[in-house]
Amino acid sequence: MLKDVNNNIRHVIYPLLEVLSLEVGHKQPVAMRINFNKPLSLEDVTEVHGENTGGRNTDKSSFYVYKVLDFYTTFLDNSRLHINVIDNIRKRSRANPRGKIKQKIKLKRRIIISLSFDKTLYQLSPDYNGTSSSIVKTSISDNSIKMRTMIKQTAGDSVAELPMVELLKTIKSFYQYLTIEAQAT
Amino acid sequence: MSQCEAKRGLFTLYDCTKEANRTCAECGRTVCNEHMSISQSTCYECQAKSTAEIDDPHLHAYRLRQVMMTKHKGQSIHFGTALSEYYDLYDISSFDIKLAKITDMADSPDELFFDS
Numbered sequence: 149m150l151k152d153v154n155n156n157i158r159h160v161i162y163p164l165l166e167v168l169s170l171e172v173g174h175k176q177p178v179a180m181r182i183n184f185n186k187p188l189s190l191e192d193v194t195e196v197h198g199e200n201t202g203g204r205n206t207d208k209s210s211f212y213v214y215k216v217l218d219f220y221t222t223f224l225d226n227s228r229l230h231i232n233v234i235d236n237i238r239k240r241s242r243a244n245p246r247g248k249i250k251q252k253i254k255l256k257r258r259i260i261i262s263l264s265f266d267k268t269l270y271q272l273s274p275d276y277n278g279t280s281s282s283i284v285k286t287s288i289s290d291n292s293i294k295m296r297t298m299i300k301q302t303a304g305d306s307v308a309e310l311p312m313v314e315l316l317k318t319i320k321s322f323y324q325y326l327t328i329e330a331q332a333t
Numbered sequence: 334m335s336q337c338e339a340k341r342g343l344f345t346l347y348d349c350t351k352e353a354n355r356t357c358a359e360c361g362r363t364v365c366n367e368h369m370s371i372s373q374s375t376c377y378e379c380q381a382k383s384t385a386e387i388d389d390p391h392l393h394a395y396r397l398r399q400v401m402m403t404k405h406k407g408q409s410i411h412f413g414t415a416l417s418e419y420y421d422l423y424d425i426s427s428f429d430i431k432l433a434k435i436t437d438m439a440d441s442p443d444e445l446f447f448d449s
Binding site: 321 | 341342343344345347390391393394395398401405406408409410412428
């Protein structure tokens with residue numbers, strides 16, 4: 149039986165690969181781990197509170213961690229991009245006195261973007277004092293400058309689409325904190 | 334044949350190292366097959382500037398780059414030589430660094446990739 153693919157694959161992952169192909173070398177591999185499981189599956193459950201034991205106390209909260217996407221590639225300038233998308237879902241259910249069960253699902257999505265720049269090419273801008281943007285965390289090692297940030301997305305259900313344009317804008321914003329030592333032409 | 338005059342890149346721009354084998358009817362630049370659709374007479378970069386509706390998934394990437402380079406905050410970087418007037422609208426600073434000096438395309442950091 150044919151099954152439809154997740155909308156995130158059709159509307160985000162495929163266009164994202166198309167767009168990033170401009171920045172990724174012809175021979176450069178892209179590593180990607182997509183979770184095709186349905187959200188709210190038993191294997192994603194991390195915590196359950198208030199297990200229904202009968203009687204009047206019928207509130208139950210289940211917490212799920214759904215790892216949507218893990219994406220890794222290297223750009224033409226040797227910068228290494230890592231995107232990690234994790235959904236934290238809370239499902240609350242409650243039975244009213246007549247036995248009708250109502251449930252609410254709340255989704256909090258965290259998109260963690262980190263980009264490691266080649267230190268032989270880029271330096272941190274002198275204007276960057278580490279607090280220019282409280283959301284961008286920077287760490288410097290011997291051969292790389294790593295920038296990391298998180299986009300939070302809240303939606304009513306677990307099929308919310310990833311914000312592709314915001315994701316690309318965030319990656320581009322990392323470059324404004326960098327300078328190049330070579331003489332500008 | 335000359336080198337393709339279009340640029341690669343999304344957050345940064347690079348010279349395309351491929352050989353040009355076609356000429357764009359709009360800008361007159363010589364470009365390679367990667368930068369011009371077989372069914373069109375204009376290059377992807379010219380198509381991205383126009384508002385005409387063309388059904389080509391590859392064009393979406395160039396349209397997005399056009400917006401990122403002209404409207405989004407933060408200057409982009411060009412590595413390479415001869416950034417022509419064609420890119421005047423782009424908010425970009427140019428550095429005379431050849432791609433070959435800064436990256437080795439075959440040298441991928443395999444150990445950082447996933448096992449599968």
